[in-house]
Amino acid sequence: MPMQLLGEQARTLLEEERDLLQRLLDLLRRLGGDEEVVGPLSEMVEQLDELFLLVIVGEFNAGKSTVVNALFRDTVMEQGPVPTTAKITLIRHGTSPLNQQISEFLEEKRIDNPLLQNLTIVDTPGTNSIVQQHQRITEDFIPRSDLVLFVTSFDRPLTESERQFLSYIREDWGRRLVVVLNKADLADSESDLETVETYLKTNLSELLGTEPTIFPVSAKKAFDARRDGREQEELWHESRFQALESFLTETLSGPERLALKLAAPLETARTRIRRLEDHLEERRELLTKDERTLQELRDQVDASQDRLIQSYQRPIQRIDERLVRMKARGIRFLEDTIRASVSKIQLMRDRERLKATFRDRVIADLERDIQDAVDDAVDALMAQTTNLRAGLVQTFSQRVHEVQESGRPELDRSFDYDRSDVVRATLREAEASLEEHDLQAETGRMMENAHDAVQTFLGTGAGAAGIGLIGGLLLVLAPVLDVLGGFGLATGAVLAILGASVLPRQRKKAIREFSEHVDGLREGVRASLESALESDVDDTLERVWATVEPYETFISNERATVNAASEEVNDLREAVTRLEQRIEETVGSPGV
Ligand SMILES: Nc1nc2c(ncn2[C@@H]2O[C@H](COP(=O)(O)OP(=O)(O)O)[C@@H](O)[C@H]2O)c(=O)[nH]1
Ligand SMILES: [Mg+2]
Secondary structure (H helix, E strand, O other): OOHHHOOHHHHHHHHHHHHHHHHHHHHHHHOOEOHHHHHHHHHHHHOOOOOEEEEEEOOOOOOHHHHHHHHHOOOOOOOOOOOOOOOEEEEEEOOOOEEEEEEOOEEEEEEOOHHHOOEEEEEOOOOOOOOHHHHHHHHHHHHHOOEEEEEEEOOEOOOHHHHHHHHHHHHHOOOOEEEEEEOHHHOOOHHHHHHHHHHHHHHHHHHHOOOOEEEEOOHHHHHHHHHHHOOOHHHHHHHOHHHHHHHHHHHOOHHHHHHHHHHHHHHHHHHHHHHHHHHHHHHHHHHHHHHHHHHHHHHHHHHHHHHHHHHOHHHHHHHHHHHHHHHHHHHHHHHHHOOOOOOHHHHHHOHHHHHHHHHHHHHOOHHHHHHHHHHHHHHHHHHHHHHHHHHHHHHHHHHHHHHHHOOOOOOOOOEOOOHHHHHHHHHHHHHHHHHHOOHHHHHHHHHHHHHHHHHHHHHHHOOOOOOHHHHHHHOOHHHHHHHHHHHHHOOHHHHHHHHHHHHHHHHHHHHHHHHHHHHHHHHHHHHHHHHHHHHHHHHHHHHHHHHOHHHHHHHHHHHHHHHHHHHHHHHHHHHHHHHHHHHHHHHOOOOO
């Protein structure tokens, strides 16, 4: 049915089908549609406006060629040759008969018969052909066909190879079928024939999803009744061929043919859309599992925050204990030093010696102790971090494994979508990032931060920046010296009046101020160290999370792809329905 033979309306509809199928093709390609599947579909789109094509399929020896011969009342086709010499035959219209070889497996015959106006018939060797090429070429004709005539025989109704071929015709291409139950003459009785017919109807309904039209015939009798201009009415009647012939003549000419021609591509679109939906649903299910895994990993990371923070609490506590002990030593030192028997002049004069003694006796090993504790805090944090990383990768690989093992649905072969490859690659990347992760560098950086925090606080917290830990600690003496320094302003006379009795009060004040100062240090050191380490924890968690980032990216990309594809599929499905309705209104729906 070349374009010029189609009416204006039909041509428009066919063009719309072409656009619609093109969109479907693009989508299939985007989703990794296998070229072996997409290719034939694309060819089908290109050949939409070709002549109406009727393909005859069935097992070798079922009587396909005999049906053709009976239809044309002539030996167009050789009947019953050996399968190896058989060819796929295109039967076309020609004013003078022609027989030509197209290739090793394909031949063309032209006969002058009005039935062949705008129609090509393809006779095939058999669904059980032992020649591989036959199967392939026959399959290649299916996408271009408008109607399939399935011939099966009474003695071997619906063989396994026929079943397989029919599911290819229906599931891949959604082609309509007319069923011929041939060799009806082999039935011993009418009821035997009915039994086989029922068997066929039941099985085909299940296989095709619709109840097929079945014509029980004896092609052999029909051919014998009509060949060489014979008119053996009784034999013709017995052959039951008339019903099939009328049906075919009706279908293959006029509006019914047009209706079929327009319906066929949309049927294909429907089958592909259905498969695409199944495929997307499977991808969505896998994706849900992936998202669950990701959430589990997220929970694991979140839950570890507390554990990481706990990890360095003990060393921080130790720093506090050291400071408390230092406070006790300091108080004793002040009590011993500021005694009634010691004159303030003596104290003032011995200012430097006082500092040195304070350093030896009160500060003692405090600096080293604090530094050790800071080191321990960072080490503890790092140990926990390493655990976390390892645990995360373990959970990850375990879940990925589980998803692959248990939940892997049989994804449609026609999509080149090997998700397990993607996930495995992601896992490898995560593991590599764990191995490459530079523990020493990270520890070093954290150490520096933590020491800085303590140092800075002890320095500035005590009133002056950049004087080091010892310098900072020595500043705790400042309030004491200030208290004592108060006397420095007093005159000898005042001092005489106040006498020794004032000293205990000054001592009390000095001790109180010293205690308060150390308590301030305790609080400050803890706070600044904690805040430094907490920000390390945040950084760490972020970096650890980055390990699974490729997986996260994969999931969100996949989600976007699947969602966009689903939307497009919905649009396409609706477009098919709309177009089908318009075709039905314009040319009617096929009766087959
Ligand atoms: N008994 C009987 N034999 C038939 C009938 N139709 C075809 N045959 C025979 O079955 C064999 C195969 O027929 P053919 O048309 O070549 O089958 P094809 O391989 O499907 O093309 C031939 O020997 C035919 O004579 C029929 O209706 N009844
Ligand atoms: Mg044949």
